[in-house]
Amino acid sequence: MIFRSEPEHANRQAGEWLARLHADDRASEDETAFRAWLDADPSHQNAFERAAMVWDAVPGLSATDFAPPPPARVSRRAMLAGGGAVMLAGGLTLGWRQAYAGVYRTDVGEQRRLVLEDGSRVMLDTDTRIRFFVRNAVRTLALGAGRIDLDIAADPRPFVIDMGARRATARAGRLDLRREGDAVAITAIQGSARVETAGASVALAPGNRIAMAVGQPDRIDQPELDDLIAWQSGRLAFRDETLAHAAAEMNRYSTHALVVADPRAAALRLSGVYRVGDSEAFARSLALLLPVRVASDGQTIRISSTDR
Structure with missing residues (x-):
């Protein structure tokens, strides 16, 4: 398996690993594959630590807890x-x-x-x-x-x-x-x-x-x-989706609108599972995971590329 070390790609992969490891029905071999990904490049550890911090603050459960779920836990x-x-x-x-x-x-x-x-x-x-x-x-x-x-x-x-x-x-x-x-x-x-x-x-x-x-x-x-059914637990799951699509989906749950201000930002891609209804927390996570800047006027949250 080939791992790329570009920061944006590593951030996307970190989001994908968080989604996999956070799932109740994750496969037993996921942890082994995850450790191999971490060891493949030093940038992966940094990307995962940043993503885990956001995950803990926004979606809820910690994705760094890899212990098997207790028997009483319901999937x-x-x-x-x-x-x-x-x-x-x-x-x-x-x-x-x-x-x-x-x-x-x-x-x-x-x-x-x-x-x-x-x-x-x-x-x-x-x-x-x-x-x-x-x-x-x-x-x-x-x-x-x-x-x-x-x-x-x-x-x-x-x-x-x-x-x-x-x-x-x-x-x-x-x-x-x-x-x-x-x-x-x-x-x-x-x-x-x-x-x-x-x-x-x-x-x-x-x-x-x-x-x-x-x-x-x-x-x-x-x-x-x-x-597909993640919305029923108050979350949205994205797998290599454009930021434009993700923002449009998040906007369905809030009157505090996310506005993607330029084509470069709109074309950025992300993966992960996000809690709906809190547009500000979603935008803050983007600022950590993607090359974007976020500005809010209380009603609208503008997301723009830092590469313009």
Whole structure:
């Protein structure tokens, strides 16, 4: 394995190692590989120490604790599947609330868990709006905007997901659904779904995601599911993403906007897991990990390249 020693590359690798070592279900061989990476170049130790300091201050648990988790510890995936409590900047939601009124929404920075009339469970992400109703032996959930995790209760009645110009149908299973205007993404976490695309119908297999937008070809891929559902624990996971993309994702959870001020900064790439709802802490971490400067006027946080 070849390790590059450029500072920016080392910082990115340090972020990736923090994400791997911080995961509840990390592989047993990760520590050996991590030690080999540390010993490969002196700059790796410095990069990791800087990143670990930021990690401890921002996302929470220390990534430098490599001891195996105690037996009683519940994995992230099991906790999410069981519907554990979620705390976010906008408020606190405990357990699952029975839902019958039909129309539900969250504000910016808020997450909410619901049990629908048919027994299906849904988690709403920040700034999300849905409507659920049963008519003519068909269950229908309309996603007006935002993102949800939908665990569809087994039922003879079909379950239709209406996302504007796109629709999907399933009878059971778990889906991650996201809509931003005419752009739609559907991921089959468990089970499958049939998705109506432009002039066709596609069977979406478990682990696959389809991204659709007006005027663009549909795209099917296989995302890292643990990263995909990180939002449900109040975090966002980035793997070699551009700073422009990461800032846009963080902005969904806060009214304290991150503004990437120039193309050089926008093109920088980062990896890691970050707590949502605290834009200032995210920006401070960037100033340590990337060649950027950060300035805030109380409402807007401007991020600019130091190489201009």
